[in-house]
Amino acid sequence: MTRVTNHNAQKLFLKGSEAIARTVAACKPGVIAAYPITPQTGIIEELVRLKTQRQANFSFIQTESEHSALSVTLGAAAMGVPAYTATSSQGLLHMAEVIYNLPGLRLPIVMTCANRSISAPINIWNDHQDAMAVRDAGWIMLWAEDIQEAIEQHWLAFILSQKLRLPVMVNVDGFRLTHASEPVILPSAKLINKLLTNKIKPVLDINQPQTTGWFALPEVYHQQRLDLRKFIATSWPIINQTTNSLNTLWEPIKHTLENTKPAIGYQGTATHYYGPKRPDTLIIALGSIIGELREIVQKHKTANQKIGILKIQIYRPFPENEILFYLNKTHNTIVIDRSPGLGAQPPLFSDIKTSLPSGYNKKISSIIVGLGGDVKLTEINKIIKNYIKNYE
Amino acid sequence: MPNNNLIITEAIKIVGLGGQGVVTTAALLARAAFHQGWWAQSMPFFGVERTGTPVEAYVRLARWPIHTHQKIEHPNILLINDYNLYNPKKLGRKLTIVSNSNLNEYHPKPQLLIYDSQQISSFIFNKNLAVCLLGALSACWPLIEEQHWRKAIEEQFINKEIAQKNWQAFIANKELATKLIQLHD
Numbered sequence: 001m002t003r004v005t006n007h008n009a010q011k012l013f014l015k016g017s018e019a020i021a022r023t024v025a026a027c028k029p030g031v032i033a034a035y036p037i038t039p040q041t042g043i044i045e046e047l048v049r050l051k052t053q054r055q056a057n058f059s060f061i062q063t064e065s066e067h068s069a070l071s072v073t074l075g076a077a078a079m080g081v082p083a084y085t086a087t088s089s090q091g092l093l094h095m096a097e098v099i100y101n102l103p104g105l106r107l108p109i110v111m112t113c114a115n116r117s118i119s120a121p122i123n124i125w126n127d128h129q130d131a132m133a134v135r136d137a138g139w140i141m142l143w144a145e146d147i148q149e150a151i152e153q154h155w156l157a158f159i160l161s162q163k164l165r166l167p168v169m170v171n172v173d174g175f176r177l178t179h180a181s182e183p184v185i186l187p188s189a190k191l192i193n194k195l196l197t198n199k200i201k202p203v204l205d206i207n208q209p210q211t212t213g214w215f216a217l218p219e220v221y222h223q224q225r226l227d228l229r230k231f232i233a234t235s236w237p238i239i240n241q242t243t244n245s246l247n248t249l250w251e252p253i254k255h256t257l258e259n260t261k262p263a264i265g266y267q268g269t270a271t272h273y274y275g276p277k278r279p280d281t282l283i284i285a286l287g288s289i290i291g292e293l294r295e296i297v298q299k300h301k302t303a304n305q306k307i308g309i310l311k312i313q314i315y316r317p318f319p320e321n322e323i324l325f326y327l328n329k330t331h332n333t334i335v336i337d338r339s340p341g342l343g344a345q346p347p348l349f350s351d352i353k354t355s356l357p358s359g360y361n362k363k364i365s366s367i368i369v370g371l372g373g374d375v376k377l378t379e380i381n382k383i384i385k386n387y388i389k390n391y392e
Numbered sequence: 393m394p395n396n397n398l399i400i401t402e403a404i405k406i407v408g409l410g411g412q413g414v415v416t417t418a419a420l421l422a423r424a425a426f427h428q429g430w431w432a433q434s435m436p437f438f439g440v441e442r443t444g445t446p447v448e449a450y451v452r453l454a455r456w457p458i459h460t461h462q463k464i465e466h467p468n469i470l471l472i473n474d475y476n477l478y479n480p481k482k483l484g485r486k487l488t489i490v491s492n493s494n495l496n497e498y499h500p501k502p503q504l505l506i507y508d509s510q511q512i513s514s515f516i517f518n519k520n521l522a523v524c525l526l527g528a529l530s531a532c533w534p535l536i537e538e539q540h541w542r543k544a545i546e547e548q549f550i551n552k553e554i555a556q557k558n559w560q561a562f563i564a565n566k567e568l569a570t571k572l573i574q575l576h577d
Contacts, residue, residue: 013426013547015419146459176461180435181419183426291459375462 008191008253012184016147016177017042019184020112023151025056026189027158030081033061033072037091038124039174040114066091070098077107080202088174089116092130103138105213108161114174117372125373126174128338132347140168141316143286147182159196159242164235173288185254232317240269270319275308278329281388284310285336292377320355333364334387340368398430403464404451408473408522411443417522418449424544425453428536433458473522489528498576503532507572512564516557523558527565
């Protein structure tokens with residue numbers, strides 16, 4: 001058994017935003033730029049508190065808008081400095097132009113998106129419409145179920161962004177996770193930096209002024225975009241190796257400190273499966289709603305119904321092979337989206353549908369749940385029961 | 393008091409008005425439970441964020457990790473810091489504590505305590521704060537040991553003077569609530 005000392009990790013009672021901020025500070029970014037928006041504000045407030053108390057050392061730039069905040073981090077990354085920002089909802093949409101620039105320029109930054117609905121009408125609570133609006137911009141997108149997972153994914157995000165030279169967005173459900181306080185195991189800065197080099201090859205140099213991401217004629221542009229597409233689609237070996245090395249280092253430390261066994265279920269690179277070996281019904285979802293689904297599975301277990309849950313932790317690149325493996329084990333799949341997909345199918349459902357092989361004839365249904373924040377266990381349970389009943 | 397004698401998942405709801413420290417009170421309660429050795433979760437549900445509008449916060453306590461993050465609609469324990477928000481038809485399943493400056497009432501089953509927390513709160517803080525109800529909670533539901541309450545208060549409020557004031561308010565409310573319950577017995 002690994003002996004856990006305080007310099008590796010600490011068990012604390014922390015608010016989600018504080019836990020994220022402390023993890024980010026421990027990853028030692030050189031530049032943080034942000035503009036406040038609910039429910040992201042707590043993360044930046046805590047980061048600034050850590051800086052003013054000299055517990056963290058980064059340049060903090062409060063910009064006049066989210067567009068500028070992401071532009072500042074872009075500049076920092078171009079100079080080879082690890083950079084971080086956080087936003088939500090309208091803020092993310094305001095960043096849209098720069099969001100597309102970063103992967104095109106192959107610049108690594110980490111951003112937290114405290115997921116919140118988008119206008120109109122105005123709503124401050126949680127769903128996934130903001131992140132889904134920019135899901136195909138070339139970012140690596142991670143999705144956290146709880147505060148503990150958010151901590152681990154921020155650590156992973158810094159490593160992945162630097163290894164792949166791509167921006168990484170960690171999606172954390174606004175209010176439900178950012179404003180909730182829970183016991184967490186926080187890795188120490190020393191442990192975090194065992195896997196994190198923070199070395200980024202700069203593309204700009206103030207002594208030799210030049211530009212980057214300059215004008216490209218159609219042939220060149222077309223090829224560059226296709227190359228980027230191919231690179232992201234074939235990045236799985238690197239992602240796999242990174243998650244493995246992080247888990248090998250972190251899991252024993254975490255579980256010894258928490259005095260628990262590893263989570264029940266099967267952990268893949270991009271997904272986590274929880275439930276029986278061959279489920280009658282498989283539910284696929286993203287984010288903190290998985291918590292409510294776990295309770296449903298526990299209830300149905302006693303009612304002798306076999307329900308499994310597939311949590312998608314890495315949403316982009318899309319882990320279609322891992323998902324297909326589970327789709328083949330069940331007869332009935334329910335995909336839960338927290339985004340409506342206006343004018344088309346909901347995003348997650350659409351992604352899964354398009355990755356099905358020809359001839360796949362098992363039932364797959366879509367549910368849209370909790371737009372604008374209200375996730376009710378009883379209602380989800382009722383919908384799922386109805387689907388199962390109709391299927392039977 | 394025996395340690396760790398929490399059997400079920402305890403769902404607690406705290407309601408009050410914006411500015412009364414409802415969210416802080418929930419965090420403080422969850423923190424005390426965390427020090428007791430339980431798994432604890434606290435989370436707020438804001439209305440439109442303005443001083444004086446109703447605010448709700450939820451606390452879940454259990455001896456195992458809690459996965460859900462949804463609102464608590466039917467709490468086991470309900471703490472109400474403003475009498476206007478009190479609805480006698482919507483009580484906590486086993487315990488309700490209500491602050492009212494003009495009324496003292498106690499019913500044992502399900503437990504309902506209506507008492508004046510505002511006098512102590514005004515004396516110590518110069519305003520009506522929800523944190524006072526935690527003292528009464530500790531009197532009615534003594535599962536969390538006093539040392540853990542104290543540790544939670546000291547952690548929550550880094551300023552020592554403020555922490556001391558909160559501790560005083562906690563103890564004073566606990567004593568007052570204990571007396572009221574004893575009077576009924």
